[in-house]
Amino acid sequence: MSTPPGPSGGAGKLNGAVGKAFPHIDLDGHDLPPSPAPSSPRNGRKYALATELVYTESKDQYGASSMPIYQSATFKQSSAAGGGQEYDYTRSGNPTRTHLERHLAKIMNAARALVVGSGMGALDVITRILRPGDEVITGDDLYGGTNRLLTYMATNHGIIVHHVDTTNPERVKKVVSPKTAMVLLETPTNPLIKIVDIPTIAKLVHDINAKALVVVDNTMLSPMLSNPLDLGADIVYESGTKYLSGHHDIMAGVLAVNDPAIGDKMYFTINATGCGLAPNDAFLLMRGIKTLAIRMEKQQANAQRIAEFLEEKGFRVRYPGLKSHPQYDLHWSMARGAGAVLSFETGDVALSERIVEAARLWGISVSFGCVNSLISMPCQMSHASIDAKTRKERQMPEDIIRLCVGIEDVDDLIDDLSRALVQAGAVTVTLDGFHATGAPAALADVPIEESDAAAAPS
Numbered sequence: 001m002s003t004p005p006g007p008s009g010g011a012g013k014l015n016g017a018v019g020k021a022f023p024h025i026d027l028d029g030h031d032l033p034p035s036p037a038p039s040s041p042r043n044g045r046k047y048a049l050a051t052e053l054v055y056t057e058s059k060d061q062y063g064a065s066s067m068p069i070y071q072s073a074t075f076k077q078s079s080a081a082g083g084g085q086e087y088d089y090t091r092s093g094n095p096t097r098t099h100l101e102r103h104l105a106k107i108m109n110a111a112r113a114l115v116v117g118s119g120m121g122a123l124d125v126i127t128r129i130l131r132p133g134d135e136v137i138t139g140d141d142l143y144g145g146t147n148r149l150l151t152y153m154a155t156n157h158g159i160i161v162h163h164v165d166t167t168n169p170e171r172v173k174k175v176v177s178p179k180t181a182m183v184l185l186e187t188p189t190n191p192l193i194k195i196v197d198i199p200t201i202a203k204l205v206h207d208i209n210a211k212a213l214v215v216v217d218n219t220m221l222s223p224m225l226s227n228p229l230d231l232g233a234d235i236v237y238e239s240g241t242k243y244l245s246g247h248h249d250i251m252a253g254v255l256a257v258n259d260p261a262i263g264d265k266m267y268f269t270i271n272a273t274g275c276g277l278a279p280n281d282a283f284l285l286m287r288g289i290k291t292l293a294i295r296m297e298k299q300q301a302n303a304q305r306i307a308e309f310l311e312e313k314g315f316r317v318r319y320p321g322l323k324s325h326p327q328y329d330l331h332w333s334m335a336r337g338a339g340a341v342l343s344f345e346t347g348d349v350a351l352s353e354r355i356v357e358a359a360r361l362w363g364i365s366v367s368f369g370c371v372n373s374l375i376s377m378p379c380q381m382s383h384a385s386i387d388a389k390t391r392k393e394r395q396m397p398e399d400i401i402r403l404c405v406g407i408e409d410v411d412d413l414i415d416d417l418s419r420a421l422v423q424a425g426a427v428t429v430t431l432d433g434f435h436a437t438g439a440p441a442a443l444a445d446v447p448i449e450e451s452d453a454a455a456a457p458s
């Protein structure tokens, strides 16, 4: 199979990183979608992001090229009075964690970054800023765990949560009030891959209530593709379990801010509750970050090919790298890439289940952002904590299949998906290609190349 051009040429071309002198032109000379100018350097950032990801100035006394793991709970003090050392106890601070936090602050364009034990742990730290009676505005296509934590806060801690369609800034505007303490945004949303206009919402929220905090979950893009602090967010958090670490071998959560007062509040919570990231996990996260650019580039190129393949076959595909995405321009005005998560519908839950279970190379797992490709049914897996009634109200299709694309050979991924579609009965293969076999709305009617047909079971 030949490689089709990506979104406006070169899927996953990281223009901010690749062509910093010419931010709208990638090195192959393709025009790229409009994107914001590279963010202004902060925290001593001198190079393009791909370089900064691997570039660190370790203060290690032996010049170790990789920051050592300070696997120590406590640190010797030089005097009974405490001695004023930087570290006394790992819950309060640890050199490996500090090294990672400084590195993250640099790549997230933040004055300060903090790391905790998971993405949900990061959101928990943020929600502890809230007081009973505070109002939170958030989306109606929200990660299941985020929905669960906000529901818990509403039930047990007197927080009022408004779920609105955040893809429409006017809907957000209608509910912002002096009681609004926080506006929590995800973009692209998961699993419906809807795009939220961060700059417009941040401005309208701050214009109405300057004290309201705009919080962005950047898990779906990572700092490689977006820096929401530069788009008007007050707090950015992400699950480091995903793209940042990239290998599904740790859980981690990352927080980033520019306002030192918010940073101090969050640090207080981390020390007080003991949720800071352990040194060994900090080491692994730091190691993962160094390959973020190259992983992301390959994952996006693969995702683009797969999204185009499924769309060509007649499925309804949601991916911001496709020109058919209704918010394509908005996405590219805020981000430097489309990411590697896409979803598609079959029109039939049982058919979707059969496709998922027929895949071999694609692992049936929750999570995303890893080097391995994953397939899942969000309504039954990652978003199962949102009850069926709420899912229906929020128009989440029960049959939706989510693909989280890894770094494997893309033709192997497409062959495996083709075979799963055939085996599941979504399509049948004849000598002249794929033919729909079931309910028309559920099926793709697609000619495929002979090599794909050969891969399908008879």
Ligand SMILES: Cc1ncc(COP(=O)(O)O)c(C=O)c1O
Pocket: 118, 119, 120, 121, 143, 145, 146, 186, 190, 217, 219, 220, 238, 239, 240, 241, 242, 251, 252, 253
């Ligand atoms: C968008 C999003 N935010 C936050 C989280 C929470 O991250 P973690 O699993 O690391 O707690 C997840 C997934 O779990 C997610 O998909």
Ligand SMILES: N[C@@H](CCSC[C@H](N)C(=O)O)C(=O)O
Pocket: 143, 145, 190, 365, 366, 367, 368, 381, 382, 383, 385
């Ligand atoms: N059983 C877990 C599900 C985690 S979902 C992980 C990830 N965010 C995804 O979207 O796949 C839970 O209940 O939290």
